[in-house]
Amino acid sequence: MPELAEAEFFRKRWDLAARGSKISAVLTHDRAKIYRGTDPAAVRRALTGTRFLGSEAAAKQMLFRFSGGAWLGVHLGMSGELRAEPPGYVPEKHDHLVLVTAKHSLVFKDPRMFGRVQFHQGKSAPAWWTKIAPALTSDAFTLESVSIFLRRRARAPIKAVLLMQERFPGIGNWMADEILWRAAINPLRLAGSLTPREVRTLWRECRHVARLALDVIAGEGDYLPPDLNHHIPKTWLFLHRWEDGGLCPKTKTPLVRQEVGGRTTCWSPARQKLRPA
8 A cells, every 4th residue: 555655656646747737628437436536527627728737645545736726636545546647648548537637637546446536616724634644754743742652552463553543544454563673662562562762763663764765766756667666775674575475685584474453564573672561
């Protein structure tokens, strides 16, 4: 599932291709599940003839702003992607939304339809956007806020807690594993068992991994190939977590995979030791 850096990367694809362009037509698959809670006909009427003004990404979501107070929200879900095709592009089976401009067709493809399109008209950004928790890289993501959140979820495994978007927006499975590995914290540890020093380390690594991911994954813009492995340093856990017989980049000892908090989790037992709760 795309996480914060992947959302930023896909946002750039549309933004770089069409910012400032006029939307001449909007094509939709009206029965697609990505429109749950949204009327695709209303989206077509509202966006046709508008101009694409700008965009931003937050957590795992994207917001695209158009003239006339039109706001389009996109969540990619498990298999969604945004891309820019040449003019005259003919939509394929899983292209559920296409915004046509003079130079590009902006495509939202989602084969499994776990993604979502939201729409709003008004002078201000919609509530479903403004209620997203503060970014990991922002000043509002404080050590104190993280400490309080962990105490309130003291009996939950720390891996499961890191996936809670109301405090850790944009963190998904691979980022949570990367953060815990760098912080040398076992994913099975209960959130309430972390010492103040470990909480500080966790908070610091959340911010650090978010910045790294944005720089390495989203920083390449439209030119990033589908295979992210070419851009991720070998010193990251990311490149080794799904390898058969994968080794910890730091200790060179075998990694372990197990379901934690409902998600397949990878860690290094030699580095991330499990201490009593």
